Amino acid sequence: MSRLDSHLQAALARIDKAGQRRTLRATALAPRGRVIRDGRELVDFSSNDYLGLARHPLLTERAREWTARDGTGSGASRLVTGTSAAHLALEARIAAFKGTEAALLFASGWQANAAVIPALLAATPGVAVFTDRLIHASMHAGVAMAGVRQHRFRHNDLDHLETLLASKGADAPARLILTESVFSMDGDRADLPRLTAIAEAHDAALFVDEAHATGVLGPQGRGLSAEMPGRIDLVMGTFSKALGGFGAYVAGSRVLIDYLVNTASGFIFTTAPPPAVLGAIDAALDLVPGMDAERAHLAALGDRLREGLDALGLDHGHSSTQIVPAVIGAEEDAMALSAKLEAAGFLASAIRPPTVPPGTSRLRLALRASHSAADIDALLAAIGDAL
Ligand SMILES: *Cc1c(COP(=O)(O)O)cnc(C)c1O
Numbered sequence: 189m190s191r192l193d194s195h196l197q198a199a200l201a202r203i204d205k206a207g208q209r210r211t212l213r214a215t216a217l218a219p220r221g222r223v224i225r226d227g228r229e230l231v232d233f234s235s236n237d238y239l240g241l242a243r244h245p246l247l248t249e250r251a252r253e254w255t256a257r258d259g260t261g262s263g264a265s266r267l268v269t270g271t272s273a274a275h276l277a278l279e280a281r282i283a284a285f286k287g288t289e290a291a292l293l294f295a296s297g298w299q300a301n302a303a304v305i306p307a308l309l310a311a312t313p314g315v316a317v318f319t320d321r322l323i324h325a326s327m328h329a330g331v332a333m334a335g336v337r338q339h340r341f342r343h344n345d346l347d348h349l350e351t352l353l354a355s356k357g358a359d360a361p362a363r364l365i366l367t368e369s370v371f372s373m374d375g376d377r378a379d380l381p382r383l384t385a386i387a388e389a390h391d392a393a394l395f396v397d398e399a400h401a402t403g404v405l406g407p408q409g410r411g412l413s414a415e416m417p418g419r420i421d422l423v424m425g426t427f428s429k430a431l432g433g434f435g436a437y438v439a440g441s442r443v444l445i446d447y448l449v450n451t452a453s454g455f456i457f458t459t460a461p462p463p464a465v466l467g468a469i470d471a472a473l474d475l476v477p478g479m480d481a482e483r484a485h486l487a488a489l490g491d492r493l494r495e496g497l498d499a500l501g502l503d504h505g506h507s508s509t510q511i512v513p514a515v516i517g518a519e520e521d522a523m524a525l526s527a528k529l530e531a532a533g534f535l536a537s538a539i540r541p542p543t544v545p546p547g548t549s550r551l552r553l554a555l556r557a558s559h560s561a562a563d564i565d566a567l568l569a570a571i572g573d574a575l
Pocket residue numbers: 296297298299301324326368372397399400426427428435436
């Protein structure tokens with residue numbers, strides 16, 4: 189074994205010892221809210237393909253057409269020769285969809301957060317950063333890359349945020365608040381009307397990650413930020429979840445986007461998204477505004493699932509969306525329940541530390557518009573049997 193591998197082997201052994209070793213398993217999305225894994229069809233409660241667009245014929249067809257027309261690669265990074273007319277047209281479409289002056293494409297949501305946050309923080313040395321404790325790993329990575337210490341407020345506790353802004357932010361040259369509109373592991377929402385008011389009162393900029401709201405919530409699925417045009421400085425979201433494709437966007441003012449084009453390393457030094465990716469996004473944007481029926485169905489399924497979990501005595505926190513946690517507590521118990529459900533034909537992944545805080549291991553149940561009410565009832569019955 190090489191010297192590197194023996195170091196890595198020792199590190200993996202520590203992960204094993206903590207019972208936290210993870211492995212990759214081949215899985216394929218299938219119709220009717222199913223996936224195929226190990227040759228078995230399972231009812232899927234673990235994917236983020238909320239609207240069923242990842243296999244929609246309009247998306248696959250347009251990805252194919254744009255590939256036939258423009259090829260498989262974009263050729264270079266955006267500032268060199270990688271910007272095509274299609275990139276610029278799509279960015280204008282995204283800005284219109286989000287109700288902002290401008291928008292910028294990124295290779296992925298992780299990359300957008302890890303690129304944009306350090307770029308923003310570099311603009312004003314000494315800026316104070318306030319983060320909800322449960323923000324996504326990619327936002328933490330962005331703050332860490334900037335080498336800035338974050339002031340973390342308790343999850344969705346805006347009184348705590350206000351206290352921190354007053355005590356830690358008052359003397360700073362600028363303030364930035366980072367949060368999500370729908371939290372990825374809890375399925376609850378941030379109170380954006382109050383957050384925008386707090387940001388304005390404390391002269392702070394507000395950055396909202398709409399990874400799980402884009403396509404699903406807000407007017408025509410345009411995200412919760414679309415309910416308050418012009419009040420949020422910077423919105424990001426991904427095309428890889430409800431929009432069924434890949435890549436991400438940042439939307440905001442023209443000045444913000446011009447600044448990012450000039451400073452965001454993860455935008456400048458990476459190859460432009462290729463035609464297939466752009467085509468799928470373009471087709472998704474054709475469909476999403478008209479999918480109110482799917483959104484209403486997702487909301488009804490969420491209510492049905494939460495009522496059923498109540499009847500089983502399981503905590504679902506403050507979920508009010510298509511993401512419903514069933515909080516189990518101990519890591520082993522959550523893992524055991526997930527394994528029993530898989531044996532019974534349901535894919536309901538257990539989420540455990542470090543992704544969620546210790547003692548809150550859970551099933552993260554993600555709904556798909558192609559689920560039926562009977563799928564929810566069958567899942568609840570299986571959870572009841574397993575418990
Ligand atoms: C999934 C996710 C991301 C990352 O987006 P990708 O496009 O998958 O890289 C960022 N933020 C949140 C809240 C997410 O859930």
